Amino acid sequence: xxxxxxxxxxxxxxxxxxxxxxxxxxxxxxxxxxxxxxxxxxxxxxxxxxxxxxxxxxxxxxxxxxxxxxxxxxxxxxxx
Amino acid sequence: xxxxxxxxxxxxxxxxxxxxxxxxxxxxxxxxxxxxxxxxxxxxxxxxxxxxxxxxxxxxxxxxxxxxxxxxxxxxxxxxxxxxxxxxxxxxxxxxxxxxxxxxxxxxxxxxxxxxxxxxxxxxxxxxxxxxxxxxxxxxxxxxxxxxxxxxxxxxxxxxxxxxxxxxxxxxxxxxxxxxxxxxxxxxxxxxxxxxxxxxxxxxxxxxxxxxxxxxxxxxxxx
Numbered sequence: 001x002x003x004x005x006x007x008x009x010x011x012x013x014x015x016x017x018x019x020x021x022x023x024x025x026x027x028x029x030x031x032x033x034x035x036x037x038x039x040x041x042x043x044x045x046x047x048x049x050x051x052x053x054x055x056x057x058x059x060x061x062x063x064x065x066x067x068x069x070x071x072x073x074x075x076x077x078x079x080x
Numbered sequence: 081x082x083x084x085x086x087x088x089x090x091x092x093x094x095x096x097x098x099x100x101x102x103x104x105x106x107x108x109x110x111x112x113x114x115x116x117x118x119x120x121x122x123x124x125x126x127x128x129x130x131x132x133x134x135x136x137x138x139x140x141x142x143x144x145x146x147x148x149x150x151x152x153x154x155x156x157x158x159x160x161x162x163x164x165x166x167x168x169x170x171x172x173x174x175x176x177x178x179x180x181x182x183x184x185x186x187x188x189x190x191x192x193x194x195x196x197x198x199x200x201x202x203x204x205x206x207x208x209x210x211x212x213x214x215x216x217x218x219x220x221x222x223x224x225x226x227x228x229x230x231x232x233x234x235x236x237x238x239x240x241x242x243x244x245x246x247x248x249x250x251x252x253x254x255x256x257x258x259x260x261x262x263x264x265x266x267x268x269x270x271x272x273x274x275x276x277x278x279x280x281x282x283x284x285x286x287x288x289x290x291x292x293x294x295x296x297x298x299x300x301x302x303x
Contacts, residue, residue: 010182014227015253017187066144069137069173072180072227 002051004059008068008075009040043067044080051079081106081297084121086151086167088113088142092129093164093276100276101125104293113145122300123160123204124151126167128220128274138181138223139169148174160204160296161268165221168260168270177261177270178236179228184221185253193285194219194273195247196259200240203266204299208291214247215288217278219259224272226254226261236261243269267299 010016016038023037047055060077068075083101085108087094098108109121113131118124132141142148148170155161155176163171171177184190195216198209209215228236233255236242243260250257252272260271275289 013229014182015185015225017183017185017253021187066136066140069140069180071172071178072182 002047002049002055003080004045004047004051004055004077005080006043006045006059006063006067006075006077007040008043008063008073009038010073014072041067081123081300082109082119082121083107083293083296084109084111084118084124086111086113086124086126086147088129088131088145090130090133091127091166093127093274094129096274096276097125097127097164100279100289100293103279103290104297106293106297111147113142113147116146116150118147118150118154123162123296124154126151126161126163126170127276128165128167131166131170134166134223137169137173138166139171139173142166142170143173152176155268158265158267160299162205162292162296163268163270164274164276165224165272168272169223171268171270176268177263178232179226179261181221181223181272182225182227182253183223184225184251189220189222190224190251191220192218192251194251194259196244196273197247198244200243200262200266202240203243203262203269203295205262205269205271205292205295206243207298208295215278216286217273217275217289218285219251219273221252221272224252224254226258226272228255239264244271244273 019037019039063075101108198213245257275292278284278289
Protein backbone atom coordinates (compact mmCIF):
# COMPACT_ATOMS: atom_id res chain seq x y z
CA UNK A 1 0.00 0.00 0.00
CA UNK A 2 1.23 3.45 -0.88
CA UNK A 3 0.72 6.62 1.05
CA UNK A 4 0.24 10.15 -0.25
CA UNK A 5 0.76 13.00 2.20
CA UNK A 6 -0.83 16.42 1.81
CA UNK A 7 0.41 19.22 4.07
CA UNK A 8 -1.81 22.30 4.29
CA UNK A 9 -0.59 25.56 5.82
CA UNK A 10 -2.17 28.98 6.21
CA UNK A 11 -0.53 31.51 3.90
CA UNK A 12 2.15 33.54 5.72
CA UNK A 13 0.06 36.73 5.59
CA UNK A 14 -3.00 35.07 7.22
CA UNK A 15 -3.14 35.45 10.99
CA UNK A 16 -2.84 32.08 12.79
CA UNK A 17 -4.32 32.53 16.28
CA UNK A 18 -3.84 28.83 17.13
CA UNK A 19 -0.13 28.96 16.28
CA UNK A 20 0.19 32.13 18.34
CA UNK A 21 -1.47 30.44 21.33
CA UNK A 22 0.94 27.50 21.06
CA UNK A 23 3.90 29.89 20.78
CA UNK A 24 2.72 31.65 23.94
CA UNK A 25 2.30 28.34 25.83
CA UNK A 26 5.80 27.00 25.09
CA UNK A 27 7.77 29.44 27.30
CA UNK A 28 5.33 28.82 30.15
CA UNK A 29 6.50 25.18 30.07
CA UNK A 30 10.15 26.17 30.00
CA UNK A 31 10.69 25.78 26.24
CA UNK A 32 12.42 28.91 25.08
CA UNK A 33 13.45 27.95 21.52
CA UNK A 34 10.48 29.25 19.50
CA UNK A 35 10.34 32.69 17.90
CA UNK A 36 7.15 31.77 15.99
CA UNK A 37 4.75 28.82 15.55
CA UNK A 38 2.42 28.19 12.62
CA UNK A 39 -0.12 25.37 12.83
CA UNK A 40 -1.25 23.38 9.76
CA UNK A 41 -3.03 20.19 8.71
CA UNK A 42 -1.64 16.91 7.41
CA UNK A 43 -3.68 14.41 5.38
CA UNK A 44 -2.45 10.83 4.91
CA UNK A 45 -4.13 9.16 1.94
CA UNK A 46 -3.70 5.42 1.44
CA UNK A 47 -3.83 3.93 -2.08
CA UNK A 48 -3.50 0.39 -3.49
CA UNK A 49 0.01 -0.48 -4.71
CA UNK A 50 2.81 1.98 -5.26
CA UNK A 51 1.96 5.64 -5.67
CA UNK A 52 1.84 6.69 -9.34
CA UNK A 53 2.39 10.18 -10.81
CA UNK A 54 -1.24 10.05 -12.02
CA UNK A 55 -2.45 9.53 -8.44
CA UNK A 56 -0.32 12.44 -7.24
CA UNK A 57 -1.87 14.60 -9.95
CA UNK A 58 -5.38 13.53 -8.87
CA UNK A 59 -4.64 14.30 -5.23
CA UNK A 60 -3.31 17.73 -6.25
CA UNK A 61 -6.66 18.41 -7.93
CA UNK A 62 -8.53 17.24 -4.82
CA UNK A 63 -6.34 19.44 -2.62
CA UNK A 64 -7.14 22.46 -4.79
CA UNK A 65 -10.95 22.03 -4.52
CA UNK A 66 -11.44 20.37 -1.12
CA UNK A 67 -8.46 19.66 1.16
CA UNK A 68 -7.18 23.25 1.06
CA UNK A 69 -8.83 26.63 0.53
CA UNK A 70 -6.46 28.43 -1.88
CA UNK A 71 -7.82 31.79 -0.71
CA UNK A 72 -6.07 31.40 2.65
CA UNK A 73 -3.97 28.23 2.43
CA UNK A 74 -1.11 26.63 0.50
CA UNK A 75 -0.49 22.89 0.17
CA UNK A 76 2.18 20.37 -0.83
CA UNK A 77 1.57 16.82 -2.08
CA UNK A 78 4.14 14.01 -1.90
CA UNK A 79 4.39 10.22 -1.84
CA UNK A 80 5.69 8.66 1.36
CA UNK B 81 -43.20 35.30 -1.96
CA UNK B 82 -41.53 32.02 -1.01
CA UNK B 83 -38.12 32.02 0.66
CA UNK B 84 -36.19 28.78 1.08
CA UNK B 85 -34.25 28.05 4.27
CA UNK B 86 -31.66 25.28 3.94
CA UNK B 87 -31.03 22.71 6.66
CA UNK B 88 -27.65 20.96 6.61
CA UNK B 89 -26.69 18.34 9.22
CA UNK B 90 -25.55 20.56 12.11
CA UNK B 91 -27.53 23.66 11.14
CA UNK B 92 -28.88 25.46 14.23
CA UNK B 93 -30.66 28.61 13.14
CA UNK B 94 -32.96 27.37 10.39
CA UNK B 95 -36.08 27.73 12.57
CA UNK B 96 -35.25 31.28 13.57
CA UNK B 97 -34.50 32.16 9.94
CA UNK B 98 -37.88 30.71 8.89
CA UNK B 99 -39.56 32.68 11.68
CA UNK B 100 -37.89 35.89 10.46
CA UNK B 101 -39.16 35.21 6.94
CA UNK B 102 -42.70 34.83 8.30
CA UNK B 103 -42.39 38.03 10.37
CA UNK B 104 -41.37 39.83 7.17
CA UNK B 105 -44.59 38.62 5.54
CA UNK B 106 -43.33 35.85 3.26
CA UNK B 107 -43.71 32.08 3.21
CA UNK B 108 -40.73 30.09 4.55
CA UNK B 109 -39.98 26.88 2.65
CA UNK B 110 -37.72 24.24 4.23
CA UNK B 111 -35.00 22.96 1.91
CA UNK B 112 -33.00 19.83 2.71
CA UNK B 113 -29.25 19.69 1.98
CA UNK B 114 -29.52 16.30 0.30
CA UNK B 115 -32.30 17.33 -2.06
CA UNK B 116 -31.35 19.22 -5.24
CA UNK B 117 -34.93 20.59 -5.55
CA UNK B 118 -35.39 24.27 -4.64
CA UNK B 119 -39.22 23.87 -4.72
CA UNK B 120 -39.59 26.99 -6.88
CA UNK B 121 -38.55 29.46 -4.15
CA UNK B 122 -37.84 33.11 -5.03
CA UNK B 123 -34.83 33.47 -2.69
CA UNK B 124 -32.73 31.30 -0.37
CA UNK B 125 -31.23 31.72 3.10
CA UNK B 126 -28.29 29.61 4.33
CA UNK B 127 -28.65 29.84 8.12
CA UNK B 128 -26.08 29.61 10.89
CA UNK B 129 -24.83 26.60 12.79
CA UNK B 130 -22.07 24.05 12.46
CA UNK B 131 -22.89 22.24 9.21
CA UNK B 132 -21.03 18.93 8.96
CA UNK B 133 -19.53 19.69 12.38
CA UNK B 134 -17.27 22.35 10.79
CA UNK B 135 -15.08 19.40 9.73
CA UNK B 136 -12.13 20.24 7.45
CA UNK B 137 -13.01 23.98 7.34
CA UNK B 138 -16.30 25.73 8.17
CA UNK B 139 -18.58 25.35 5.15
CA UNK B 140 -16.07 23.29 3.12
CA UNK B 141 -18.20 20.12 2.99
CA UNK B 142 -21.60 21.84 2.84
CA UNK B 143 -20.53 23.57 -0.33
CA UNK B 144 -20.74 20.23 -2.15
CA UNK B 145 -24.19 19.26 -0.81
CA UNK B 146 -26.69 18.41 -3.59
CA UNK B 147 -28.87 21.45 -2.78
CA UNK B 148 -25.87 23.78 -3.30
CA UNK B 149 -25.42 22.92 -6.99
CA UNK B 150 -28.85 24.35 -7.79
CA UNK B 151 -28.46 27.28 -5.36
CA UNK B 152 -25.13 28.29 -6.97
CA UNK B 153 -26.67 28.06 -10.47
CA UNK B 154 -29.69 30.18 -9.49
CA UNK B 155 -27.60 32.74 -7.57
CA UNK B 156 -25.42 33.19 -10.65
CA UNK B 157 -28.65 34.02 -12.53
CA UNK B 158 -29.57 36.67 -9.94
CA UNK B 159 -31.65 34.84 -7.30
CA UNK B 160 -31.30 36.61 -3.92
CA UNK B 161 -29.19 34.51 -1.54
CA UNK B 162 -28.32 35.36 2.07
CA UNK B 163 -25.71 33.44 4.09
CA UNK B 164 -25.71 34.10 7.83
CA UNK B 165 -22.69 33.07 9.94
CA UNK B 166 -22.03 29.47 8.85
CA UNK B 167 -24.02 30.36 5.71
CA UNK B 168 -21.50 33.17 5.01
CA UNK B 169 -18.69 30.62 5.40
CA UNK B 170 -20.46 28.32 2.90
CA UNK B 171 -20.79 31.20 0.39
CA UNK B 172 -17.05 31.93 0.62
CA UNK B 173 -16.15 28.25 0.24
CA UNK B 174 -18.49 28.08 -2.78
CA UNK B 175 -16.69 31.13 -4.26
CA UNK B 176 -19.97 33.04 -4.54
CA UNK B 177 -18.29 35.62 -2.30
CA UNK B 178 -14.54 36.41 -2.10
CA UNK B 179 -12.33 35.92 0.94
CA UNK B 180 -12.60 33.47 3.82
CA UNK B 181 -13.67 33.40 7.47
CA UNK B 182 -10.93 32.31 9.84
CA UNK B 183 -10.53 31.74 13.58
CA UNK B 184 -11.34 34.78 15.78
CA UNK B 185 -8.08 36.57 16.53
CA UNK B 186 -8.39 36.00 20.30
CA UNK B 187 -9.50 32.36 19.75
CA UNK B 188 -12.62 32.80 21.91
CA UNK B 189 -16.11 31.89 20.75
CA UNK B 190 -18.04 35.18 20.91
CA UNK B 191 -21.70 35.51 21.83
CA UNK B 192 -22.93 39.04 22.38
CA UNK B 193 -25.11 41.88 21.11
CA UNK B 194 -23.07 43.74 18.50
CA UNK B 195 -23.47 47.20 17.01
CA UNK B 196 -23.11 47.32 13.22
CA UNK B 197 -23.13 50.13 10.71
CA UNK B 198 -24.98 49.47 7.47
CA UNK B 199 -22.78 50.67 4.60
CA UNK B 200 -24.53 49.35 1.49
CA UNK B 201 -28.26 49.90 0.97
CA UNK B 202 -28.43 48.76 -2.66
CA UNK B 203 -28.08 44.98 -2.18
CA UNK B 204 -31.14 42.72 -2.35
CA UNK B 205 -31.00 42.20 1.43
CA UNK B 206 -30.26 45.75 2.70
CA UNK B 207 -32.39 48.17 0.64
CA UNK B 208 -34.80 48.84 3.54
CA UNK B 209 -32.00 50.29 5.70
CA UNK B 210 -30.66 53.83 5.48
CA UNK B 211 -26.97 54.29 4.68
CA UNK B 212 -24.93 54.73 7.86
CA UNK B 213 -27.74 53.33 10.05
CA UNK B 214 -26.47 51.69 13.25
CA UNK B 215 -28.17 48.49 14.37
CA UNK B 216 -27.70 46.03 17.26
CA UNK B 217 -28.01 42.30 16.53
CA UNK B 218 -26.42 39.18 18.06
CA UNK B 219 -22.93 38.05 17.02
CA UNK B 220 -22.04 34.44 17.89
CA UNK B 221 -19.20 32.59 16.22
CA UNK B 222 -15.74 31.12 16.67
CA UNK B 223 -14.56 31.62 13.09
CA UNK B 224 -15.76 35.06 12.07
CA UNK B 225 -12.55 36.84 11.13
CA UNK B 226 -12.97 37.98 7.52
CA UNK B 227 -9.71 37.67 5.58
CA UNK B 228 -8.80 38.38 1.96
CA UNK B 229 -5.81 39.69 0.01
CA UNK B 230 -5.16 43.44 -0.40
CA UNK B 231 -6.39 43.46 -4.00
CA UNK B 232 -9.74 41.88 -3.04
CA UNK B 233 -10.10 44.26 -0.10
CA UNK B 234 -9.60 47.26 -2.40
CA UNK B 235 -12.12 45.84 -4.88
CA UNK B 236 -14.71 45.43 -2.09
CA UNK B 237 -14.07 48.93 -0.70
CA UNK B 238 -13.99 50.70 -4.08
CA UNK B 239 -17.23 49.07 -5.29
CA UNK B 240 -19.36 49.60 -2.19
CA UNK B 241 -19.51 45.86 -1.59
CA UNK B 242 -19.10 46.03 2.19
CA UNK B 243 -22.64 45.62 3.50
CA UNK B 244 -21.99 46.15 7.21
CA UNK B 245 -19.06 46.91 9.52
CA UNK B 246 -18.54 46.32 13.24
CA UNK B 247 -18.75 49.50 15.31
CA UNK B 248 -16.23 49.97 18.13
CA UNK B 249 -13.49 47.49 18.92
CA UNK B 250 -12.84 44.82 16.30
CA UNK B 251 -14.54 41.71 17.79
CA UNK B 252 -12.74 39.04 15.78
CA UNK B 253 -9.87 40.48 13.74
CA UNK B 254 -11.84 40.93 10.50
CA UNK B 255 -10.07 43.12 7.95
CA UNK B 256 -11.46 46.68 7.85
CA UNK B 257 -14.08 45.68 10.49
CA UNK B 258 -16.02 43.78 7.83
CA UNK B 259 -19.18 42.08 9.16
CA UNK B 260 -20.82 41.42 5.79
CA UNK B 261 -20.18 41.71 2.05
CA UNK B 262 -22.09 41.35 -1.21
CA UNK B 263 -21.23 40.11 -4.70
CA UNK B 264 -20.84 42.41 -7.70
CA UNK B 265 -24.51 42.04 -8.66
CA UNK B 266 -25.81 42.67 -5.12
CA UNK B 267 -28.02 39.57 -4.95
CA UNK B 268 -25.70 37.45 -2.78
CA UNK B 269 -24.96 38.71 0.74
CA UNK B 270 -22.89 37.08 3.48
CA UNK B 271 -23.25 38.33 7.04
CA UNK B 272 -21.45 37.08 10.16
CA UNK B 273 -23.88 38.47 12.81
CA UNK B 274 -27.42 37.12 13.13
CA UNK B 275 -30.35 39.33 12.03
CA UNK B 276 -32.79 36.41 12.40
CA UNK B 277 -32.31 36.54 16.19
CA UNK B 278 -33.29 40.24 16.31
CA UNK B 279 -36.81 40.44 14.88
CA UNK B 280 -38.89 40.53 18.07
CA UNK B 281 -38.00 42.36 21.29
CA UNK B 282 -39.34 39.41 23.31
CA UNK B 283 -36.62 37.08 21.99
CA UNK B 284 -33.83 39.40 20.83
CA UNK B 285 -31.99 42.58 21.73
CA UNK B 286 -33.91 44.60 19.11
CA UNK B 287 -35.99 44.30 15.96
CA UNK B 288 -33.10 45.71 13.92
CA UNK B 289 -32.64 42.45 11.97
CA UNK B 290 -36.05 42.47 10.33
CA UNK B 291 -35.20 44.88 7.45
CA UNK B 292 -32.83 42.23 5.98
CA UNK B 293 -35.86 40.03 5.44
CA UNK B 294 -38.25 42.76 4.26
CA UNK B 295 -35.58 44.17 1.90
CA UNK B 296 -35.53 41.00 -0.16
CA UNK B 297 -39.32 41.16 -0.59
CA UNK B 298 -38.93 44.72 -1.88
CA UNK B 299 -36.22 43.50 -4.26
CA UNK B 300 -38.39 40.64 -5.53
CA UNK B 301 -41.47 42.85 -6.02
CA UNK B 302 -39.36 45.35 -7.93
CA UNK B 303 -38.11 42.72 -10.38
